[in-house]
Amino acid sequence: MIRVTIDGVVQETTSGERLIDVINRAGVKISQVCYHPQLGPIETCDTCMVETNGQLVRACATTASAGMEIFTKSEKAAAAQREAFDRILSNHVLYCTVCDNNNGNCTIHNTERLLGIEHQPIPYHSKPYEEDHTNPFYRYDPQQCILCGRCVEACQNVQVNETLSINWEDPHPRVLWDGGSTIGESSCVSCGHCVTVCPCNALMEKSMLGHAGFLTALPKTTLGGMIDVVKGVEPETGYGAILKLSEAESHMRELRIRRTKTVCTYCGVGCSFDVWTKDRHILKVQPLDGPTNGISTCIKGKFGWDFVNSPDRLTKPLIREGGKFREASWDEALDLVARKFREIKAKNGPDSLAFVSSSKCTNEESYLMQKLARAVIGTNNMDNCSRYCQAPATQGLFRTVGYGGDSGSIRDIENAGLVLIIGSNTAESHPVLATRVKRAHKLHGQKLIVSDLREHEMAKRADLFLHPKPGTDIVWLSAVSRYLLENGMANTKFLDQWVNGLEEYKKSLAPFTMEFAARTCGLSEDTLKKVAHMIAEAGGVCVLWAMGITQHSMGSDASTAISNLLLITGNYMKTGSGAYPLRGHNNVQGASDHGAMPNFLTGYQSVDDSEVRSRFKAAWNVQLPSTKGLDNHEMIDAIHQGKLKAMYLFGEEMSLVDSNANFVSDGLSKLDFFVVQDIFFSATCRFADVVLPASPSLEKEGTFTSTERRIQRLYQVFEPLEGSRPDWRIIQDIANRLGATWQYQHPSEIYREIASLTPLFAGVTYERLEGFKSLQWPVAADGTDQPLLYTKEFAFPDGKARLFPLSLTEPTDQPNAEFDLHLNNGRLLEHFHEGNMTYRSEGIREKTPDTFVEVSPELAEERGIQSGTWVQLTSRYGQLRVRALVTGRVQGKELYMPMNSVESPVNRLTSSHTDSVTHTPAYKEASVHLRVLPEVGESPLPRINHRFGHPTPQHGVQVERKWKRPDYRMPGNGLVQIQTN
Numbered sequence: 019m020i021r022v023t024i025d026g027v028v029q030e031t032t033s034g035e036r037l038i039d040v041i042n043r044a045g046v047k048i049s050q051v052c053y054h055p056q057l058g059p060i061e062t063c064d065t066c067m068v069e070t071n072g073q074l075v076r077a078c079a080t081t082a083s084a085g086m087e088i089f090t091k092s093e094k095a096a097a098a099q100r101e102a103f104d105r106i107l108s109n110h111v112l113y114c115t116v117c118d119n120n121n122g123n124c125t126i127h128n129t130e131r132l133l134g135i136e137h138q139p140i141p142y143h144s145k146p147y148e149e150d151h152t153n154p155f156y157r158y159d160p161q162q163c164i165l166c167g168r169c170v171e172a173c174q175n176v177q178v179n180e181t182l183s184i185n186w187e188d189p190h191p192r193v194l195w196d197g198g199s200t201i202g203e204s205s206c207v208s209c210g211h212c213v214t215v216c217p218c219n220a221l222m223e224k225s226m227l228g229h230a231g232f233l234t235a236l237p238k239t240t241l242g243g244m245i246d247v248v249k250g251v252e253p254e255t256g257y258g259a260i261l262k263l264s265e266a267e268s269h270m271r272e273l274r275i276r277r278t279k280t281v282c283t284y285c286g287v288g289c290s291f292d293v294w295t296k297d298r299h300i301l302k303v304q305p306l307d308g309p310t311n312g313i314s315t316c317i318k319g320k321f322g323w324d325f326v327n328s329p330d331r332l333t334k335p336l337i338r339e340g341g342k343f344r345e346a347s348w349d350e351a352l353d354l355v356a357r358k359f360r361e362i363k364a365k366n367g368p369d370s371l372a373f374v375s376s377s378k379c380t381n382e383e384s385y386l387m388q389k390l391a392r393a394v395i396g397t398n399n400m401d402n403c404s405r406y407c408q409a410p411a412t413q414g415l416f417r418t419v420g421y422g423g424d425s426g427s428i429r430d431i432e433n434a435g436l437v438l439i440i441g442s443n444t445a446e447s448h449p450v451l452a453t454r455v456k457r458a459h460k461l462h463g464q465k466l467i468v469s470d471l472r473e474h475e476m477a478k479r480a481d482l483f484l485h486p487k488p489g490t491d492i493v494w495l496s497a498v499s500r501y502l503l504e505n506g507m508a509n510t511k512f513l514d515q516w517v518n519g520l521e522e523y524k525k526s527l528a529p530f531t532m533e534f535a536a537r538t539c540g541l542s543e544d545t546l547k548k549v550a551h552m553i554a555e556a557g558g559v560c561v562l563w564a565m566g567i568t569q570h571s572m573g574s575d576a577s578t579a580i581s582n583l584l585l586i587t588g589n590y591m592k593t594g595s596g597a598y599p600l601r602g603h604n605n606v607q608g609a610s611d612h613g614a615m616p617n618f619l620t621g622y623q624s625v626d627d628s629e630v631r632s633r634f635k636a637a638w639n640v641q642l643p644s645t646k647g648l649d650n651h652e653m654i655d656a657i658h659q660g661k662l663k664a665m666y667l668f669g670e671e672m673s674l675v676d677s678n679a680n681f682v683s684d685g686l687s688k689l690d691f692f693v694v695q696d697i698f699f700s701a702t703c704r705f706a707d708v709v710l711p712a713s714p715s716l717e718k719e720g721t722f723t724s725t726e727r728r729i730q731r732l733y734q735v736f737e738p739l740e741g742s743r744p745d746w747r748i749i750q751d752i753a754n755r756l757g758a759t760w761q762y763q764h765p766s767e768i769y770r771e772i773a774s775l776t777p778l779f780a781g782v783t784y785e786r787l788e789g790f791k792s793l794q795w796p797v798a799a800d801g802t803d804q805p806l807l808y809t810k811e812f813a814f815p816d817g818k819a820r821l822f823p824l825s826l827t828e829p830t831d832q833p834n835a836e837f838d839l840h841l842n843n844g845r846l847l848e849h850f851h852e853g854n855m856t857y858r859s860e861g862i863r864e865k866t867p868d869t870f871v872e873v874s875p876e877l878a879e880e881r882g883i884q885s886g887t888w889v890q891l892t893s894r895y896g897q898l899r900v901r902a903l904v905t906g907r908v909q910g911k912e913l914y915m916p917m918n919s920v921e922s923p924v925n926r927l928t929s930s931h932t933d934s935v936t937h938t939p940a941y942k943e944a945s946v947h948l949r950v951l952p953e954v955g956e957s958p959l960p961r962i963n964h965r966f967g968h969p970t971p972q973h974g975v976q977v978e979r980k981w982k983r984p985d986y987r988m989p990g991n992g993l994v995q996i997q998t999n
């Protein structure tokens with residue numbers, strides 16, 4: 019700690035802290051237009067000038083040293099701040115009363131108020147550019163742009179999409195997209211970072227325009243007249259009076275604009291933000307305080323919420339009658355569900371019913387669903403969609419380190435010396451998490467290795483890109499482990515202290531020589547040795563993996579191989595290291611954590627553990643089944659075998675997202691009684707006997723658990739759409755009709771019960787999760803959580819990790835002469851899963867209207883295919899028609915289809931083969947025959963899709979170029995800028 023004085027008052031700080039942070043912490047008000055703590059110093063605005071040692075310095079770019087005397091209000095400093103702000107106003111018209119950004123948080127308005135500037139000595143100069151409205155979600159108004167560069171910094175160095183720059187040398191600088199394209203045709207991925215950090219109205223969400231203010235919906239000509247009036251009265255009245263008027267209008271807005279914290283409903287990264295609403299209109303999503311994401315979002319979290327108010331929402335229960343659905347009252351539908359469940363249980367026993375929970379819904383809802391299955395019906399036939407993706411990763415971690423969760427936080431991934439990404443298209447599937455890797459790689463020298471079939475964005479950025487043959491990851495991973503052990507590059511100290519089973523593991527590695535791996539995987543030995551050396555030399559390795567690993571017939575083993583590799587190199591138990599299986603859905607981690615599994619109650623407490631069961635029995639006052647139930651995969655088989663008669667599923671599009679969709683749909687149609695609860699009439703609803711209208715996340719309270727084991731609260735933004743109900747209420751209603759006496763009035767009461775029964779969540783309370791607070795499990799009773807999962811020991815009785823020996827298995831469904839092409843599949847940035855929510859966003863549909871199959875340039879040439887050619891894909895299990903997209907992202911005879919389609923779901927082509935341990939379908943093992951159809955249509959991706967843009971990478975905003983302009987002077991001292999901090 020050191021001491022400095024600010025305006026004569028002593029402040030404690032640390033050497034090297036930015037003066038602006040010390041000043042802000044001390045509560046001293048100072049102008050700072052371009053500074054945003056999450057962006058760091060940009061140094062474009064000069065409004066933060068302070069005096070120290072008789073010199074003027076930028077407070078944002080100067081660091082504290084012992085004994086420093088800082089004056090924020092000296093004559094010199096004040097004059098410099100005003101001069102700097104005058105220059106800003108020469109780029110911006112203050113028409114706050116008729117501005118949609120006049121909501122109390124406009125930096126220009128607030129700085130104007132702070133500095134008390136009454137008149138504008140430097141006149142406003144308009145710029146020779148029009149507004150750009152070509153992006154569906156936001157617009158840029160160059161006339162109001164103050165050239166602070168926050169947007170550029172965010173795009174270049176936080177999102178790292180590298181679209182934005184400023185042409186500082188131009189007579190009229192402005193923000194450029196791809197160096198001068200329209201926004202619509204640029205590489206912009208609509209993540210919204212730039213809009214979020216813009217300090218004024220130059221970049222604004224279109225959903226705000228004309229909606230936020232009382233007078234802002236006026237026609238443009240009227241608005242223009244009002245702006246002229248404001249400019250006209252300013253010389254006489256000064257800005258003070260004008261600001262008072264706009265502030266009165268701003269206060270009026272507070273009465274009708276609500277800001278409610280929620281957690282994103284899409285992927286497992288767990289971004290949280292405020293949602294601004296006026297009645298049922300979403301004005302904007304404003305991220306800032308989220309522990310995971312800060313200012314970051316992706317297109318879906320920032321802009322993908324149209325589905326909530328879609329006219330397609332279900333608002334009436336439906337009952338199938340005579341092959342058709344008819345509307346019914348809630349009482350009639352719920353009575354029918356209860357009666358049928360009772361009858362089927364009485365006739366066929368409790369295990370003839372099965373329950374599928376939703377990884378889109380809350381922890382509390384998963385808990386109630388499994389409680390309904392176990393305590394009310396008496397079956398462990400309970401699962402969730404982690405069966406489709408993450409169960410093998412969990413298994414690999416159970417085997418080796420004990421807990422089935424990420425071993426650290428996203429912060430650890432940022433801090434790693436090397437990130438190894440295997441089978442994960444992270445920039446599209448977990449976009450905000452990917453930004454942290456891209457930033458660390460771009461700015462902080464982090465090394466990046468990517469192994470994938472496709473050369474996606476992360477692969478393009480990687481220091482080393484591996485393209486192994488499909489389904490061979492376990493081989494190269496084991497060969498690298500063997501090489502490390504044999505060449506003295508393993509961490510023997512860590513192995514001695516913390517790991518069991520080394521000798522047996524070493525023996526199991528016998529077949530995995532470098533030569534064997536190179537031949538099997540189609541990689542060179544040199545490449546694999548390079549991987550080994552990069553791992554050994556890195557100061558901390560994080561491995562990120564996803565469905566490219568898990569959705570294989572050896573998914574659990576490949577996940578285990580990753581954890582083995584981390585163990586032998588000592589990459590656990592320290593920050594910047596560890597295993598990170600990236601969870602797909604927003605709450606797929608939470609659904610499993612909260613007991614929606616056939617073998618575990620909450621917190622992975624086994625159903626066959628009598629001590630566990632007696633605790634639950636005492637709390638629930640019922641008998642509990644003790645044998646493992648059916649998982650999703652087994653449920654479908656059991657229906658076909660006539661053993662499973664009824665199913666209750668909520669928030670899952672099982673008929674499209676389960677593998678071998680034709681077989682699954684056929685199974686669902688054979689059920690005696692099928693209840694589907696959803697917000698839309700999904701494809702799965704077609705097989706239902708009763709459809710119950712549920713509410714999405716914005717219409718309920720509860721908690722989600724993200725990929726980093728982070729439990730966060732979501733608050734109710736809207737009342738449930740009339741006719742729909744939150745899932746937890748519906749489940750409770752059904753349970754009570756079946757004889758339960760549940761009395762939950764609020765999800766917090768459900769969580770209290772969960773915490774009381776689950777050591778892993780003992781200290782989780784709604785109070786501890788208030789607002790943007792969060793907890794990463796395990797959470798001790800006193801509320802202590804564990805961002806880093808293993809610090810004192812591994813989760814085994816002796817505290818030691820276990821190396822798990824593996825052997826080689828061949829992938830299933832391999833290509834042959836008839837089915838000669840390998841078909842890969844996965845996510846796309848803009849859409850989520852089958853697309854039930856994101857296809858209902860007009861803007862997303864405009865950018866990405868349909869699915870497609872990616873075809874390599876080589877194959878396209880060989881078969882006479884161009885982008886837009888219709889092709890028929892036939893596998894051993896089904897067929898579909900789809901348009902081709904020719905791209906170098908795929909190679910040779912490998913195809914790729916995004917999973918986002920209701921009309922042509924890729925799972926019509928996938929098989930029923932599964933990972934042998936977890937029954938996760940081997941989605942990534944599919945072979946197809948491709949027939950070129952005569953029709954040629956438009957390219958499935960329009961020109962306005964970001965993939966056709968041309969980014970302009972640079973390091974931040976490059977303010978030095980501004981300082982070199984002949985008309986630039988550092989404010990206050992008349993000196994031309996000659997150096998930078």
Ligand code: SF4
Pocket residue numbers: 169172173177179180181182205206207208209210211212213
């Ligand atoms: S990618 Fe687009 S939305 Fe995201 S920061 Fe860059 S310009 Fe803005």
Ligand code: SF4
Pocket residue numbers: 162163164165166167168169170193212215216217218220221
């Ligand atoms: S558009 Fe960019 S440069 Fe212009 S005011 Fe907004 S953040 Fe600053």
Ligand code: SF4
Pocket residue numbers: 282283284285286287288289311314315316317318319320448449450451
């Ligand atoms: S989809 Fe994922 S990355 Fe995008 S905003 Fe939501 S949680 Fe964040």
Ligand code: FES
Pocket residue numbers: 049050051052053060061062063064065066067076077078079
């Ligand atoms: S806040 Fe320091 S230069 Fe803008």
